[in-house]
Amino acid sequence: QQQVKQSPQSLIVQKGGISIINCAYENTAFDYFPWYQQFPGKGPALLIAIRPDVSEKKEGRFTISFNKSAKQFSLHIMDSQPGDSATYFCAASIVNTGNQFYFGTGTSLTVIP
């Protein structure tokens, strides 16, 4: 059973555009939602994370929007650049329960010049 559902599977965006990736979860006990960026042949790197007590978090060109009532959260990449082309994974976990992460299925982002 997929605890975290992610869409779209792949995304092509023009340079300078906005990339939007969505995730949804069922378990209301989740209270930590990170996004990871992975380049081919490399391990995932933490991009940005949010707790459910805020509805939005912004770090540079990356923004997480969080909708607790809808049990959804999304990653927005503003002014997308070719260097942003990578696979993005959302995840969810419950703090203080061993910290197991439940990952989404990933989104392959391609930013074309």
Added chain:
Amino acid sequence: GAVVSQHPSRVICKSGTSVKIECRSLDFQATTMFWYRQFPKQSLMLMATSNEGSKATYEQGVEKDKFLINHASLTLSTLTVTSAHPEDSSFYICSARVPSGGNEQFFGPGTRLTVL
């Protein structure tokens, strides 16, 4: 951020042999490390949770006798794939939780295992 290393980055072995992968936290002590497996263009699948000084906790469907995990120190966890077969070929990634860093996990660069 915290740095996690893995060694080797790539390994090719013959079927039936055993392969050991090391995961190290370089600038922090990790009481908990995680081992994941990732097939091409797929998500990360948690294999086991490795706790320093105690037995690893394996996810359902992961053979503990085949994937031996040892977390002998606060900075090192090892995964040994015993009697490897071609279907074990995959990308193995470890991560470590920073004890005082909230809920963050930092991932190693991964190890590409190819079993011939």
